[in-house]
Amino acid sequence: MNITKIWYDELRTVFHDVGIILFVIILPLAYPLLYAYVYTPEVQRDTPVVVVDDSKSTLSREFIRKVDATPDVKIVGNCLNMNEAYAMIEQQKAYAVIHIDRDFETALNKGRQTVVGLYCNMMSMVYYKCAASACSNVSIAMNRRIKVNNYMRPKTDREAEIMATPIDYQHTPLYNTQSGYAAFMIPPILMMIFQQSLFLGIGMSMGRSREQNGGFVIPLNRYYRNSVEIVLGKMLFYLMLYIIHGLYAFVVVTKLFDLPQLGHYWDFILFFIPYITACCFLGMVLSYMIFRREDCMLIFVFMSLPLYFMCGLSWPGSAIPEGIKYFSYLFPSTFGLNAYMRISGMGASISDVSFEMKGIAIQTAVYFLIACLIYTKKLRKALHRQT
Amino acid sequence: MREVIARIFRIGLREIGIFSHRPMYLFVILIAPLLCLIYFTQIMRSGTPDKMPCGVVDEDNTSTTRSIVRILGSMQNTDIKAHYGSFSEARKAMQRGEIYAFFYIPRNTTDKALASRRPQISFYTADTWYAAGSLLMKDLQMTSELAGLAVTRATLSAKGVPTSLMMGILQPISIETHPIANPGLNYSVYLNNIVVPGLFFLIIMLFTAYTIGYEWKMGTQKELFEMAGESSTIALAGKLWPQTLLYCVLMTLIDVYFYKYQGFPLNVSLIRILCAGWLCIFASQALAVFFFGIFLTLRMGMSACSLFGVLQISVCGFTFPLTAMKPVFQYLAWISPLRHYYMLYVNQALNGFKLVYAWPSIVALLLICLLPLTMLFRIAHAFKYVEYKP
Numbered sequence: 001m002n003i004t005k006i007w008y009d010e011l012r013t014v015f016h017d018v019g020i021i022l023f024v025i026i027l028p029l030a031y032p033l034l035y036a037y038v039y040t041p042e043v044q045r046d047t048p049v050v051v052v053d054d055s056k057s058t059l060s061r062e063f064i065r066k067v068d069a070t071p072d073v074k075i076v077g078n079c080l081n082m083n084e085a086y087a088m089i090e091q092q093k094a095y096a097v098i099h100i101d102r103d104f105e106t107a108l109n110k111g112r113q114t115v116v117g118l119y120c121n122m123m124s125m126v127y128y129k130c131a132a133s134a135c136s137n138v139s140i141a142m143n144r145r146i147k148v149n150n151y152m153r154p155k156t157d158r159e160a161e162i163m164a165t166p167i168d169y170q171h172t173p174l175y176n177t178q179s180g181y182a183a184f185m186i187p188p189i190l191m192m193i194f195q196q197s198l199f200l201g202i203g204m205s206m207g208r209s210r211e212q213n214g215g216f217v218i219p220l221n222r223y224y225r226n227s228v229e230i231v232l233g234k235m236l237f238y239l240m241l242y243i244i245h246g247l248y249a250f251v252v253v254t255k256l257f258d259l260p261q262l263g264h265y266w267d268f269i270l271f272f273i274p275y276i277t278a279c280c281f282l283g284m285v286l287s288y289m290i291f292r293r294e295d296c297m298l299i300f301v302f303m304s305l306p307l308y309f310m311c312g313l314s315w316p317g318s319a320i321p322e323g324i325k326y327f328s329y330l331f332p333s334t335f336g337l338n339a340y341m342r343i344s345g346m347g348a349s350i351s352d353v354s355f356e357m358k359g360i361a362i363q364t365a366v367y368f369l370i371a372c373l374i375y376t377k378k379l380r381k382a383l384h385r386q387t
Numbered sequence: 388m389r390e391v392i393a394r395i396f397r398i399g400l401r402e403i404g405i406f407s408h409r410p411m412y413l414f415v416i417l418i419a420p421l422l423c424l425i426y427f428t429q430i431m432r433s434g435t436p437d438k439m440p441c442g443v444v445d446e447d448n449t450s451t452t453r454s455i456v457r458i459l460g461s462m463q464n465t466d467i468k469a470h471y472g473s474f475s476e477a478r479k480a481m482q483r484g485e486i487y488a489f490f491y492i493p494r495n496t497t498d499k500a501l502a503s504r505r506p507q508i509s510f511y512t513a514d515t516w517y518a519a520g521s522l523l524m525k526d527l528q529m530t531s532e533l534a535g536l537a538v539t540r541a542t543l544s545a546k547g548v549p550t551s552l553m554m555g556i557l558q559p560i561s562i563e564t565h566p567i568a569n570p571g572l573n574y575s576v577y578l579n580n581i582v583v584p585g586l587f588f589l590i591i592m593l594f595t596a597y598t599i600g601y602e603w604k605m606g607t608q609k610e611l612f613e614m615a616g617e618s619s620t621i622a623l624a625g626k627l628w629p630q631t632l633l634y635c636v637l638m639t640l641i642d643v644y645f646y647k648y649q650g651f652p653l654n655v656s657l658i659r660i661l662c663a664g665w666l667c668i669f670a671s672q673a674l675a676v677f678f679f680g681i682f683l684t685l686r687m688g689m690s691a692c693s694l695f696g697v698l699q700i701s702v703c704g705f706t707f708p709l710t711a712m713k714p715v716f717q718y719l720a721w722i723s724p725l726r727h728y729y730m731l732y733v734n735q736a737l738n739g740f741k742l743v744y745a746w747p748s749i750v751a752l753l754l755i756c757l758l759p760l761t762m763l764f765r766i767a768h769a770f771k772y773v774e775y776k777p
Contacts, residue, residue, distance in 0.1 A: 017777070018686075019686045019777065022686075022690060034698070035701070037713065038698075038701050038702065038707075038712060038713075038716060039701075039707060040713075041707075041711045041712060041713070043711070044707070044708050044710075044711045045711070063560070089567075089738075090734075090738075090740040090741060090744050091744050092744070107555075107559075108559050108560070110555075111552055111555040111556065111559075112555045113554045113555045113558060113559060113560075113561055114559065114560055114561070115561055115562075115563045116560055116561070116562050116563065117563050117565060118562055118563065118564045118565065119565045119567055120564065120565065120566050120567060121567055121733075121738065122566045122567055122568055122569035122572075122577065122737065123705070123729075123733040123737065123738075124577075124704070124705060124706070124708055125572075125574075125577055125706075126706070126707065126708055127708065128566060128572075129521060132562070132564050135562045135564075136562050139560040139561065139562050140532060142559075142560055143557075143558055143559050143560055146559045146560075147539065147556055147557065147559070150556075151543070151548070151556050152539075152542075159503075161505070162503050162504075162505045163539070163542075165505065165535050166500055166503070166505065166535050166538035166539060166542075167496070167500055167505070167506055167507075167508060167531070167534045167535040167538060168505055168506065168507040168508070168535075169507065169508050169509060169510070169528075169531035169532070169534070169535070170507060170508075170509040170510075171509070171510055171511075171512070171524060171527070171528060172509060172510075172511050172512075173511075173512050173513075173514040173520065173524075174478070174481065174511050174512065174513050174514070175513055175514065175515045176513070176514035176515050176517075176520075177514075179514045179517070179520070179521070181517070181706075181707045183514075183515070184514065184515055184516070184517040185707075187515075208777070211777075260515075289411075291411075292604070293686070293777060294597060294600070294601075294604070294685050294686060294689055295411060297593060297597075297689045297690070297693055298411070298415045298593055298594065298597055299411075299414075299415065301589065301593060301693040301696070301697065302419060302423070302586050302589055302590050302593070304697065305582065305585075305586055305697075305700065306423060306426055306427070306586075309427070309430060309582075310430070313515075313516060314517065314518060315430060315431065315436065315518065315574075316436045316439055316487065316516060316518060316519040317484075318436065318438070318439050318440055318466070318519075319431075319433055319436035319437070319439070320430055321429060321430065321432065323429075324426070324429065324430050338484060341515055342482055342483075342484055342515075345515050346481070346482050346513065346515060347482065348482040348483070349482075352479070352482045352483045353483075353484075355483075355484075
C-alpha cells in the first residue's frame with residue numbers, strides 16, 4: 001500500500017506549501033472567474049463611426065439613419081470632407097468612415113449602381129466586422145426596396161415581399177447563439193488553466209523536493225522504492241483534487257457567467273479523468289527540467305498562449321500548417337480544449353470526441369511510461385548515492 | 388559618479404557570471420522569444436484562414452440548387468467538405484468538429500421559387516469557432532443573397548430589361564470596403580504585432596522578478612547590497628543592465644523580422660517603433676521591480692508578474708475591444724505596457740498617424756518607468772532585513 005502513503009505524502013507536502021497551494025488550488029479556482037469577468041460583455045456594440053455625406057440627399061440620409069440604427073454601429077459625427085474624418089480616426093474618436101458619393105441619389109434614381117466607401121481603422125478586426133456588417137446589411141435592405149419600388153411594380157404587399165426576396169434565407173448561429181466572445185474564449189481557457197496549473201504545481205513540487213533532498217527528486221525513505229507506485233501515487237492526489245476543480249468549472253463557472261451548457265456530467269467525467277491523468281504524467285515528465293522551485297514559472301507560464309493557438313479554436317484548425325498540427329499532438333491541451341469545448345458547449349457525446357479521446361489515451365500511456373522511466377533512473381541514482 | 392558607474396558595471400559582470408552557470412536562463416530570455424516569433428508567424432503564414440470546411444444539406448437536389456452549391460464552393464473562405472442527407476447528420480458532423488458551418492436547402496426549394504412561393508433556405512454556423520464561424524457566415528450570406536438575386540435576374544430578363552441595366556437594379560448600392568493599412572485583412576499582421584511582444588513582455592516581467600528575487604533565494608542579497616555601496620538603485624541598475632541590453636537587441640530583431648522580412652505594414656521609420664518597443668521593455672522591467680517591491684518575496688513577485696503579464700494580453704484590447712470591457716479593466720490598462728505598445732503601434736507603425744495623438748501612452752509609459760522609485764526604500768530595507776521564504 002505504498003501508493004496510499006505516497007499519495008498522503010504528496011497531499012501533506014502540497015498543503016504545507018503556500019506556493020503549491022497557490023498554483024493547484026487558488027489559481028484554478030480564481031482564474032476562470034477573472035477571465036469570465038474580462039469577457040462577459042460578450043459583444044462590441046455601438047462602434048463609433050463618422051460619415052462624410054457628399055450627397056446630402058433624402059436617400060443618403062436614410063442610409064445613414066439605418067446604419068446608425070444597427071446595434072453594432074453608432075454614428076458619432078458628420079464630417080465635411082475626408083480630411084476631417086481622417087482626423088477623427090487619428091484621434092480614435094471613430095474607428096471607421098462611411099463616405100457617400102456626390103451622385104448617390106442621382107445614380108439611384110437613374111438606375112445606375114452607386115458605391116458607398118467604408119474606410120476602417122484596422123487596429124481591431126472586431127471594429128471592422130461591426131462596421132462592415134452594419135453597412136452591408138443596410139445596403140441589402142435598401143437594395144431590395146429600391147429594386148421592388150422602382151422596377152418591379154408589385155400589385156399586392158405579398159407580391160412585394162416575394163419580389164424583394166424570391167428566396168428567403170435565415171442565419172442561425174448554433175451553440176454560441178449570440179456570437180459572444182466569452183462563450184468562445186472561456187471553455188477552452190478553463191481547460192488550459194487546468195493543464196498549466198498542474199504543470200506549475202507539479203513543477204514546483206519537484207523543485208521543492210530537489211531543494212529539500214539535496215538534489216534528489218524523491219524523499220529518501222522506504223516508501224519510495226518503486227517508480228510505478230511513485231508516479232501513480234502522486235497522480236492520484238492531483239486527480240482527486242482536479243475532479244473538484246473540473247466540476248467547479250463545468251457547473252459553477254458555466255452557470256455563473258451563462259455560458260452555453262449542453263454537456264452531460266457523464267460525458268464530462270469520462271473525458272476529464274483521462275485528460276487530467278495525461279496532464280499529470282506530462283507534468284511529471286516536464287518537471288524533470290525543474291531544479292529550483294520558482295523555475296517552473298519561467299518555463300510554463302508563457303507556454304499557455306502558443307499552446308492555445310495550436311489547438312485550432314481561435315485560429316481555425318484547417319489553417320494550421322501540418323508540421324505544427326503534428327507537434328500540437330504532443331500536448332494534452334490540444335485534445336482537451338477541443339473535446340471540452342464540444343462536450344460542454346455543443347453537447348457532443350464521448351463518441352463524438354473519439355479522436356480526441358484516442359489522442360489523450362495514447363498520451364496517457366506514453367507519458368506514464370516516460371515518467372516511470374525517469375523515476376526509475378532517479379531511484380537508481382538515489383539508492384546508489386545512499387549506499 | 389565614476390565610482391557609481393564602476394559599481395554598476397561590476398554588479399553587471401557578476402550578473403553575467405550567474406547567467407553563464409544557468410543554461411535555462413539562456414533558454415527563457417533568448418530562445419523562447421525567438422521560438423515564439425517563428426512559431427506565431429508560421430502558424431498564421433496564410434494571412435487569412437481560407438477554404439474552411441463547410442457542409443451542405445441539399446434535400447432538393449435540382450440543377451438550380453446544385454448551381455447554388457457550386458457558387459458556395461467557389462467562395463474564397465469555403466471548402467465544401469461533405470454533403471449530408473439530413474439536418475441532424477450535418478449537426479452531428481459539426482459536433483464531431485468536422486465542419487464549422489453548413490448550408491441547408493429544404494425539399495421543394497426550386498419548385499417554390501419558380502412558382503413565386505418564396506422558399507426559405509438557411510445556413511448554420513458554429514460560432515464556438517469564432518473566426519471560422521464569422522468568416523464562413525460572410526460567404527454563406529453572400530451565396531444566399533445571390534440565390535435570390537438570380538431569380539430576380541431571370542424575372543427581369545423575361546420582362547426585357549437589358550443586361551447593361553441589370554446591376555443598377557440588382558445591387559443599386561454596393562459597399563466598397565477599404566481596410567486602411569491592412570487591405571488583405573491579414574490576421575498575421577493583426578495578431579502577431581501584439582501577441583509576440585505581449586509574450587516577450589511577459590517573459591521580461593517574469594525574468595526580472597526572478598533575477599532580483601534569486602539573490603534572496605541564494606542568500607547573496609547582502610553581498611550584492613555591499614557591492615552596491617548600500618544603495619538599492621545601484622544594485623538594481625547593476626543587476627538589470629545586462630538583461631536590458633539583451634532585450635533591446637531582441638526587440639530589434641523582432642521588429643526587423645516583422646517589418647523588413649515579413650513585410651508587415653510600417654508607415655513610419657523603423658526607429659520610431661523600435662523606440663516604442665524599447666520604452667515598453669523598460670516599463671515592463673519597472674513594473675516587475677514594482678511588483679517585487681510590493682511583496683518582497685520571489686514567489687509572490689513572480690506570481691504577480693505572471694498574473695499581470697498574461698492578463699494584459701487580454702486586457703490590452705486587441706482582440707476583444709477594451710472599450711467594451713468592464714471599467715475596472717479600463718483603469719488597469721493604464722499601467723499595462725502592452726496596452727500602450729498597442730496604442731503606439733496602431734498610431735505609428737500600422738497607420739502612420741501624427742505622434743501627438745499618442746501622447747497619453749508615451750506619458751503613461753514614462754510614468755510606469757518611474758514606479759520603482761516608490762519601492763526603492765522598501766527594497767533597500769529588504770536587502771538588509773528580509774530573508775528568503777519558500
